[in-house]
Amino acid sequence: MEHRIVEFKAVEQSTWDSWVSQLKGASYYHTWHWLRFIGQFHQIKNNLSFIIQDVAGKPLAVCPLAVSYLEREKVFSFSFNYHPCGAPVITSMPRSQRRELLNYIFSLIGKYQETYGCQQIIMAWHPLNSLVLDHATEVGNEDSFELMRYGLFYQVDNTLVIDLNLTKELLISNVGKYHYRHIQRGIKKGLRVEIYNNKHNPDGLRERFNEFHQAHYVAAGRETRPYATWEAMYEGLSAGKASLFIAFVNDTPISYLYCGEFSKMAFGWSQANVKEYEEEYSPRHLLEWTAILFYKENAFSYYEIGERFFGSQFFYIPSDKEISISSFKERYGGRLFPKVKWYGYFDKDLLKTDYNQRFRELLNCNLLVKIPEEK
Known part of the structure; x- marks a missing residue:
């Protein structure tokens, strides 16, 4: 099979996304704006993402890939800092040709590994890919564990997804009672939510986005990531690939939610509250509920709220705060979808060290079966 490699760095946004849209199984992990965003972290030494085309220019596959230096572990990794690379996606073709292309x-x-000395690789597969979003005849999770072929280890995390094809009444019935009371409370207290994107309030985009950035800085007490990542998010907002939801008390903004968008799905990306208003208004409840209804009204099929962590797993031990936040998210009524993450090693010594350390950390956690307490 004759083909050619086209590097991400040499392609404009519209062209790259046009090619990605032709590859069934692609997710937002493969889009230009996502790769632009996660490519801005300081630890990334080289963004090697590429698309494979046939001789006629038809896209055959896409592979997000970057070289990062992980400072905590002191190793070079194929990853976007600690973000995984989206797993390769290949167009529909005979199975033998698919295996041949994936091997390629x-x-x-492997050649990049020899050049850059990477000792590990981290990849991920997203359940809300274009097979699902386009209602293709194929099963949406086909080939999701295919990378076992190359000696990669996997971990399956849960992500919470709301089916926007449900009626509004069913969506409401799935929301936890505590959550829905706070949504109604926000409405009664006069909270209003405005939407900012390239179609709604476009003239105020930059000002409102800067306010969101500042609110995030104040809430965290520091800059949590490089300024360039914020500029990449703003580019996505102005290009129609994201929306910013803002809750107001009178004319004062008190809570922000930035959502990414891909095909017929949207996902909560980043959120910040103005602390002095949190206790009285609990604005996050109404803010995210408004986003959910907005996407339903605009013919989106799914809204991804984010990961639901229940406790320690081999490749990741969530903090108590992460577990608490994910429990909060679950009360919006989303269903659990599997998100597969892949971990591979090129260095046997690192494999031994990493596994021994992870086992030691796991043994300090409660790993026994959790039996719910009777109420």
Whole structure:
């Protein structure tokens, strides 16, 4: 099979996304704006993402890939800092040709490994990919564990997804009672939510986005990531790939939610509250509920709220705060979808060290079966 490699760095946004849209199984992990965003972290030494085309220019596959230096572990990794690379996506073709092309992709990764000395690789597969979003005849999770072929280990995390094809009445019935009371409370207290994107309030985009950035800085007490990542988010907002939801008390903004958008799905990306208003108004409840209804009214099929962590797993031990936040998110009524993450090693010594450390950390956690207490 004759083909050619086209690097991400050499392609404009509209062209890249046009190619990605032709590859069934692609998710927002493969889009230009997402790769632009996660490519801005300081630890990333080289964004090697590429698309494979046939001789006629038809896209055959896409492979997000970057070289990062993980400072905590002191190792070079194929990842976007600690964000995984989206797993390779290949167009529909006979199975033998698919295996041949996937083998070729991993042979390229092998050559990059020799060049950059990477000791590990981190990848991920997203359940809300274009097979699902386009209602294709194929099963949406086909080939989701295919990377076992290359000796990668996997971990399955849960992500919370709301089916926007349900009626509004069913969506409401799925929301926890505590959550819905706070949504109604916000409405009674006069909270209003405004939407900012390239179609709604476009003239105020930059000003409102800067306010969101400042609110995030104040809430965190520091800049949590490089300024360039914020500029990449603003580019997505102004390009129609995201929306910013803002809750107001009178004319004062008190809570912000930035959502990314891909095909017929949207996902909560970043959120910040103005602390002095949190206790009285609990604005996050109404803010995210408004986003959910907005996407339903605009013919989106799914809204991803985010990961639901229940406790420690081998490759990741969530903090108490992460578990608490994910419990909060679950009360919006989303269903649990599997999100597969892949971990591979090129260095046997790192494999031994990493596994021994992870086992030690796990043994300090409560790993026994959790039996719910009777109420």
